[in-house]
Each structure stands twice: as structure tokens, then as C-alpha cells.
Amino acid sequence: MIFRILDGGAGSELHDLGYHVHEDPLWSARLLDTNPGAIKQLHKSYLEAGADTIITVTYQATVAGFEKFLGVSTERATELIKSGVSLAREACHEVPPNLKKGTERRVAGSVGPYGVFLHDGSEYSGYYVESMTQKDGKYLCHGEKFSEAIQIVMSSDQVIAAGINCTHPSYISELLDSLRPLQISKPIIVKPNSGEGWKSGVGWCGRGEQSPLEAHLTAWVDKGATWIGGCCRIKPHDIKTLKEYVEHIVK
Ligand SMILES: [Zn+2]
Numbered sequence: 001m002i003f004r005i006l007d008g009g010a011g012s013e014l015h016d017l018g019y020h021v022h023e024d025p026l027w028s029a030r031l032l033d034t035n036p037g038a039i040k041q042l043h044k045s046y047l048e049a050g051a052d053t054i055i056t057v058t059y060q061a062t063v064a065g066f067e068k069f070l071g072v073s074t075e076r077a078t079e080l081i082k083s084g085v086s087l088a089r090e091a092c093h094e095v096p097p098n099l100k101k102g103t104e105r106r107v108a109g110s111v112g113p114y115g116v117f118l119h120d121g122s123e124y125s126g127y128y129v130e131s132m133t134q135k136d137g138k139y140l141c142h143g144e145k146f147s148e149a150i151q152i153v154m155s156s157d158q159v160i161a162a163g164i165n166c167t168h169p170s171y172i173s174e175l176l177d178s179l180r181p182l183q184i185s186k187p188i189i190v191k192p193n194s195g196e197g198w199k200s201g202v203g204w205c206g207r208g209e210q211s212p213l214e215a216h217l218t219a220w221v222d223k224g225a226t227w228i229g230g231c232c233r234i235k236p237h238d239i240k241t242l243k244e245y246v247e248h249i250v251k
Contacts, residue, residue: 002103003250005243006191006229007046007054013235014042022198029061032080033070040059043091049236050243051229052103054091056084059112062090063111085109093243111199127202137174147178154186163189166231169216176223190225192216195235214245221249 011028014021019038021028031038039057046054058081064079071221088107141148146164153162164175169192179188195210213230220228228246230238 001187004053004103004227004244005051005186005239005246006227007043007093007188008049008061008230008234008239009193009232010042010055010057012232013045014038015043015227025060026065027060029059029084029104030058030070030081032061032083032087033066033072036083037086040087040094040109043088044095046097046239047105047234048089048098049240050098051110051239052099053062053106053108053134053229054088055110055176057109057110058084062112080244112249124167128185130193133178137171138178145207146175147182149161150179150184151182154182154184159171161187161189161227163187163191163225163227165191166193168193168208169213172225173219173223174184176220176225179224186225187226188222189227190215191229191231192234193231194238196233207233212241214241217242218247218249221246 011027014031015229017038019035020030021030022024024030025110028039042057043054061084063074063077063081066080067074068237070077070080072080085107092105092107097105117137140149150162153159164172172190172192176188176190192213194204194207194213196204196206199205212224213234217228228242230242
């Protein structure tokens with residue numbers, strides 16, 4: 001199995017760099033219009049940290065959302081979504097290769113669920129329709145078992161990998177354990193958040209209270225995770241550390 005290092009959080013990192021993305025209904029996707037250079041720089045910082053797969057900043061990008069919140073035409077909205085891919089590809093070309101032989105860089109397109117357009121938090125609660133957001137170490141917020149959802153998703157020929165995104169690190173081992181009986185042959189993705197909570201008006205809380213990601217890595221790799229990165233509050237320097245640990249564990 002080929003191990004891949006994915007990037008870390010986009011929105012939280014842009015927030016730390018001074019962009020007010022959290023209060024925006026378009027989140028980081030607004031920058032595709034107002035500051036594409038910031039997005040390219042974000043991608044470059046993760047590539048420089050050692051990520052081999054970067055994810056476009058298009059989770060919150062929808063034609064309807066751009067029309068509504070940017071006041072642009074359908075054509076311009078479509079162009080903006082495509083520009084998310086071009087920016088990521090340009091970043092890949094502009095950062096000198098620092099990968100092991102045989103690994104090539106990849107750009108993964110991010111497509112958020114319908115709930116992101118509603119901008120009411122329903123993609124987390126699962127209230128609007130089926131949600132794949134994790135409630136705990138076994139179940140999705142909508143009530144289904146995580147392992148059953150993964151089994152269904154992985155059975156599609158069009159799915160090359162699936163896994164866990166933006167989930168508290170303490171849930172991940174149990175979730176991976178629940179996949180073991182399935183003997184999945186496709187790559188399993190693990191992209192935890194840092195475990196911090198977001199409080200409106202306060203910001204991210206509890207950084208110092210979380211154990212570092214690398215403390216979990218050996219267990220996650222043992223339990224089958226092969227594509228590893230991070231989501232909210234996982235920063236470029238975390239990805240650098242993660243890459244070094246993964247290389248050490250799997251050499
Ligand atoms: Zn996240």
C-alpha cells in the first residue's frame with residue numbers, strides 16, 4: 001500500500017493568516033475571487049511541509065453560493081470553482097519536488113455536501129439530509145454506523161479511497177477498529193482536526209489540552225490508515241512532523 005501525506009486545514013490556516021473566513025458564508029472560497037494568491041500560498045506552504053496530495057479550497061464553493069454572496073454570473077461562478085483546481089496545480093509546479101521516488105503530487109477536488117450552501121451548520125448535524133459527519137467513535141450524526149457507511153461507499157468502483165475527515169483525534173482509533181472486519185483493500189484516509197473546539201466570538205479553544213497528532217500515528221497506521229493529513233487547525237508544521245513520523249513508522 002502506498003502511503004500518502006495529505007495537507008492540513010485550509011480555513012483555519014487562512015484564519016490564522018488574518019483572513020476572516022469563519023464569519024463568511026463562503027468561508028475560504030471567497031478568496032478564490034478576492035485573493036487567489038493567498039490560496040496558492042496556502043497550498044505551497046503544505047507542499048513545502050511535505051504534503052504530496054493537496055485539496056482544493058472549494059468545499060464551500062457552489063454556483064448558487066457565489067451568485068448569492070458574490071453577485072456574480074453563473075459563468076463566473078463556474079470559472080471560480082475551476083480556478084480552485086488551477087491554483088492548486090500551479091502551486092504543485094512552483095514548489096520544487098521533495099518527494100520520494102515513485103510518488104507524484106496530486107490535487108484532490110473538494111466538494112462539500114449540500115448543507116454547506118445552506119450555511120446553517122446542518123452539514124455537521126445531519127438535519128437536512130444524509131450526513132457523513134461523525135458523532136462519536138461508532139456513529140454518524142445522522143445515526144448510521146460509520147463502518148456500514150464506509151462499506152457502501154467503498155463498494156463503488158468510482159471511489160478510490162474513503163475515510164475520516166475533521167474528526168476529533170480521540171475517535172479515530174475506534175473508528176478504524178470498526179473497519180477491520182471489512183478487510184478493505186482500498187486506501188483509508190485519516191484527516192483529523194486538532195481536537196480544539198470553535199466558539200463563536202472567541203475562536204479556537206483548547207490547543208494546549210490536546211495530545212499531539214504524532215502520539216496517535218503508530219496506532220492509526222497499525223489500524224490501516226494509509227492516506228494521512230489533517231483538517232481544522234492542523235497547520236503546515238504539523239504536516240511536516242506527521243510526514244517525518246509516517247516515514248519513520250513505515251520505512
Ligand atoms: Zn475541519
